Amino acid sequence: MSGHRPTPSRRTTERKGDVRERTILDTCEALLAQKGYDAMTVGDIAQGAGITRGALYFYFGSKQEVVTALVARTVEHLWERSRATAQTNEPRQAIAAAMRRTVELWNEHGLVMRTAIDLSLTVPEIGELWSRTADLFITAITAVLERAGIQAGTEPEQASAMARSLCWMIERTFYHASQESRESLQKASLTCEHIWLISAGLAA
Amino acid sequence: MSGHRPTPSRRTTERKGDVRERTILDTCEALLAQKGYDAMTVGDIAQGAGITRGALYFYFGSKQEVVTALVARTVEHLWERSRATAQTNEPRQAIAAAMRRTVELWNEHGLVMRTAIDLSLTVPEIGELWSRTADLFITAITAVLERAGIQAGTEPEQASAMARSLCWMIERTFYHASQESRESLQKASLTCEHIWLISAGLAA
DNA sequence: GATAAAAATCGACATCGTGTAGATTTTGAG
DNA sequence: CTCAAAATCTACACGATGTCGATTTTTATC
Numbered sequence: 387m388s389g390h391r392p393t394p395s396r397r398t399t400e401r402k403g404d405v406r407e408r409t410i411l412d413t414c415e416a417l418l419a420q421k422g423y424d425a426m427t428v429g430d431i432a433q434g435a436g437i438t439r440g441a442l443y444f445y446f447g448s449k450q451e452v453v454t455a456l457v458a459r460t461v462e463h464l465w466e467r468s469r470a471t472a473q474t475n476e477p478r479q480a481i482a483a484a485m486r487r488t489v490e491l492w493n494e495h496g497l498v499m500r501t502a503i504d505l506s507l508t509v510p511e512i513g514e515l516w517s518r519t520a521d522l523f524i525t526a527i528t529a530v531l532e533r534a535g536i537q538a539g540t541e542p543e544q545a546s547a548m549a550r551s552l553c554w555m556i557e558r559t560f561y562h563a564s565q566e567s568r569e570s571l572q573k574a575s576l577t578c579e580h581i582w583l584i585s586a587g588l589a590a
Numbered sequence: 591m592s593g594h595r596p597t598p599s600r601r602t603t604e605r606k607g608d609v610r611e612r613t614i615l616d617t618c619e620a621l622l623a624q625k626g627y628d629a630m631t632v633g634d635i636a637q638g639a640g641i642t643r644g645a646l647y648f649y650f651g652s653k654q655e656v657v658t659a660l661v662a663r664t665v666e667h668l669w670e671r672s673r674a675t676a677q678t679n680e681p682r683q684a685i686a687a688a689m690r691r692t693v694e695l696w697n698e699h700g701l702v703m704r705t706a707i708d709l710s711l712t713v714p715e716i717g718e719l720w721s722r723t724a725d726l727f728i729t730a731i732t733a734v735l736e737r738a739g740i741q742a743g744t745e746p747e748q749a750s751a752m753a754r755s756l757c758w759m760i761e762r763t764f765y766h767a768s769q770e771s772r773e774s775l776q777k778a779s780l781t782c783e784h785i786w787l788i789s790a791g792l793a794a
Numbered sequence: 795g796a797t798a799a800a801a802a803t804c805g806a807c808a809t810c811g812t813g814t815a816g817a818t819t820t821t822g823a824g
Numbered sequence: 825c826t827c828a829a830a831a832t833c834t835a836c837a838c839g840a841t842g843t844c845g846a847t848t849t850t851t852a853t854c
Contacts, residue, residue, distance in 0.1 A: 401850090401851090402849090402850065402851090403801065403802065406802085423712075427839090427840065427841090428840075428841070429839095437802090438803065439804095439805095439840095439841085440803065440804055440805070440806090440842095440843090440844095441803045441804070443842070443843080444801085444802060444803070448841080448842080500711075504708070507626070507704075508626070508627075543781065548784070548785060551778070551785055552759070552785070554758075554763045555755055555762065557762060558758035558759070558761060558762040559754070559759075561758075562758065573751065574746075574751075574755070576747065577751040577752060577754070580747045580752070581752060581756070581785070581789055584788055584789055585785055585789070605830080606821070606830080610831085631811065632811075632812070633811075642832065642833055642834080643812085643813090643833095644815095644832065644834070645832045648830085648832075649831095652812085653811095653812090795854100796853100796854085797853090797854085799852090800849105800851080800852095801850065802849065802850080804847075804848085805845100805847100806843105806845095806846105807842105808841105808843085808844105809841080810840090811838105811841100812838080812839080813836105813839105814835105814836085814838100815834105815837105816833105816834095816835095816836105818832080819830105819831080819832070821829085821831080822828100823826100823827100824825100824827100
């Protein structure tokens with residue numbers, strides 16, 4: 387855990403370790419792209435970051451902790467972006483905007499997002515992070531559905547349940563498409579948008 | 591790989607090894623439920639099957655191969671069931687039947703199916719098996735959509751693309767729900783069925 | 795700019811899981 | 825009964841992990 391800085395307080399100069407920590411995460415992300423999670427070893431990360439295995443363990447307790455920190459960093463990004471998004475009231479526009487934003491997210495952070503999804507089962511901490519992220523999306527989708535006239539509630543055919551399934555549809559479709567190419571991601575987004583629109587009762 | 595029996599020919603007695611092999615897979619499945627893939631060690635499987643690690647390596651070359659064989663065995667089951675399903679022509683009935691069948695599959699084989707999905711990235715062989723299984727579903731969904739009047743084709747808003755996204759929606763929704771309980775699986779299936787119906791233009 | 799505490803790094807070690815190899819026992823077909 | 829194939833075991837070598845104590849580098853403070 388990067389359970390450092392109990393109070394980030396005011397520190398004039400940046401600790402050398404803070405830079406290292408960032409370097410480690412950057413290296414980890416690069417290696418994740420090159421060789422994937424399993425093949426990537428703690429020694430690889432340390433070497434890439436220009437330190438010894440022993441030194442790396444000063445920062446993180448395990449490979450899993452490194453990746454968890456990387457996911458946390460990325461997910462933080464998503465949350466910020468999510469907050470910063472202007473809320474539209476017109477459902478059709480809201481849906482279009484959401485899909486556009488999601489495509490951007492997957493284009494920028496696809497690798498780490500896929501990793502997070504893959505490790506959600508194995509690494510509880512990552513599962514927690516991703517689950518919270520998904521909830522954000524589900525809440526947003528639910529809001530749009532309700533504004534479009536879908537009955538609120540958690541029963542199978544009500545907004546909340548539908549939003550959950552739609553969220554998983556988008557996650558999974560993008561997960562696969564983002565492994566292919568930008569084009570397929572773009573096409574996939576159109577398909578998802580279409581199904582979302584229909585589900586909201588806003589069919590063309 | 592269990593690439594044995596080039597011709598199952600007539601063998602009066604069953605090889606002792608065939609029984610062992612099955613025992614190993616059963617043990618593997620049990621351990622997968624108990625401790626999960628990562629925690630499960632080759633030694634655990636061997637012990638559970640009543641043999642030594644060394645002996646297990648006579649049957650399978652690695653932990654991954656054991657799990658791959660287990661997935662193959664399960665997936666075989668799915669394919670059989672899939673073939674055996676009576677084809678209904680009325681879309682509404684076809685959808686209902688498909689969802690009923692899918693619930694059964696996840697209730698019976700949820701654990702292995704989740705494992706297969708999780709390992710699809712890491713173990714190419716499993717990825718291949720699961721991808722072929724998904725294609726089966728996608729084809730089936732596509733057929734229903736087309737029979738319901740959705741335009742055929744692979745463009746974003748045509749049957750094939752929609753079927754793909756719907757398939758991922760079902761996979762992911764069931765993946766999560768099957769970890770919860772039978773009830774949530776049942777509810778999830780109703781939600782998915784609803785969205786599928788709407789997407790097919792058969793809204794209630 | 796000297797200094798001492800805190801931060802950072804290193805190298806060595808113990809442990810564990812993997813996969814291989816050769817020796818040995820068991821099985822079962824003729 | 826016999827002997828080749830099948831099945832099993834033990835021992836080993838390797839690679840990755842995580843820990844520890846010793847050592848060096850930073851950094852805040854005087």
